[in-house]
Amino acid sequence: MTELVQNLVDGLGRGSIYALLALGIAVIFGVMHLVNFAHGELITVSAYVSYWMFTSTDALATWWVAVPAIFLTAVVTSVLIEFVAFRWVRGAPDFTMLLTSFGVHFVVQAVFVMYVSANVRNFTRPGWIFDTWVLGGVTFEVVDVVTILVTGVTLALTVWLLQRTLFGVSLRAAAEDFDAARLMGVRSDRVIRGAFVLAGALAGVAAVFWLMRSGQASPGAGVTPMLKGVLAAIIGGLGSLPGAVLGGFALGLTEVLLRAWLPESIVGLTDGVVFGLIALLFIFRPQGFISVGHAERV
Numbered sequence: 001m002t003e004l005v006q007n008l009v010d011g012l013g014r015g016s017i018y019a020l021l022a023l024g025i026a027v028i029f030g031v032m033h034l035v036n037f038a039h040g041e042l043i044t045v046s047a048y049v050s051y052w053m054f055t056s057t058d059a060l061a062t063w064w065v066a067v068p069a070i071f072l073t074a075v076v077t078s079v080l081i082e083f084v085a086f087r088w089v090r091g092a093p094d095f096t097m098l099l100t101s102f103g104v105h106f107v108v109q110a111v112f113v114m115y116v117s118a119n120v121r122n123f124t125r126p127g128w129i130f131d132t133w134v135l136g137g138v139t140f141e142v143v144d145v146v147t148i149l150v151t152g153v154t155l156a157l158t159v160w161l162l163q164r165t166l167f168g169v170s171l172r173a174a175a176e177d178f179d180a181a182r183l184m185g186v187r188s189d190r191v192i193r194g195a196f197v198l199a200g201a202l203a204g205v206a207a208v209f210w211l212m213r214s215g216q217a218s219p220g221a222g223v224t225p226m227l228k229g230v231l232a233a234i235i236g237g238l239g240s241l242p243g244a245v246l247g248g249f250a251l252g253l254t255e256v257l258l259r260a261w262l263p264e265s266i267v268g269l270t271d272g273v274v275f276g277l278i279a280l281l282f283i284f285r286p287q288g289f290i291s292v293g294h295a296e297r298v
Helices: 002-032 041-056 063-084 094-115 142-164 166-176 178-183 188-214 223-236 241-261 264-284
Strands: 132-135 138-141
Touching (some): 002 223, 002 241, 041 223, 063 188, 138 142, 241 264
Antiparallel strands (some): 132 138
16 A cells, blocks of 8 residues: 555656646647647757756856746747747648647757757756655655645646636637637737747746756757657647646556556566557547547637
8 A cells, every 4th residue: 555655646746747748738739739749849948958057157056046947948938939930830731730840849959969969968956856755654755746736736827827817718718719719809829829838837847847857958858758748638638628637647647657566577668558558548538538629720
């Protein structure tokens, strides 16, 4: 029982990051009908900003400065990607928009490879992430507890934003039916720009904890979190905001439980087993956990 509780806490900590990433992807999909494979570049750019801060001056080499810098970097990068790339292909076919997201992904990687380095750059991780608490025989990693709490607050603020503000009402209306929302006075430019700001903010929170754990910057730093976020969004039901959160937690818990329960000789196949389980889910429930009616694209 103690081991199960331990695994559940670890899984929720990992799933919290996936949930934030999946929610950002679901927000963009809701208003643009686009699976944004450039979402991971928000973490890549944030990673290099962190590396620069920790290697430039002692005044910047602290996580008290790095945390808001990472958050703001993710938001600004998200808005820039929308302005530079996606704004000009809104009326294009879905496949064109998908290729654009891949294009942004490869361009950002190439820029860092050519002008920085293809090598992995390490920077200081906060010492407290290695601390643990023991309660009732269960060892809690401080980073998992903090991640879960911050994610809970972030999701609560997101719910309030979507339910209680004019922007949230506009965003939800656009996700339901963009054409009808525009006829009712919703301004498409403002809603889409706001969606990218919100997605960037959610990715910024996730990036803080992802980079605290990894302490690394590389051109491909955002690939793994992007893939996890996309998978979680699809598992939960692409376009469903509650489904994205549910899918993120489900994916995190599944990974941790499989690593705990699989024989040591095949524990390296955890990702393969996860993909197999996802394939089975799509066979019996192809729409994911929560079925949604997708909006018409702008």
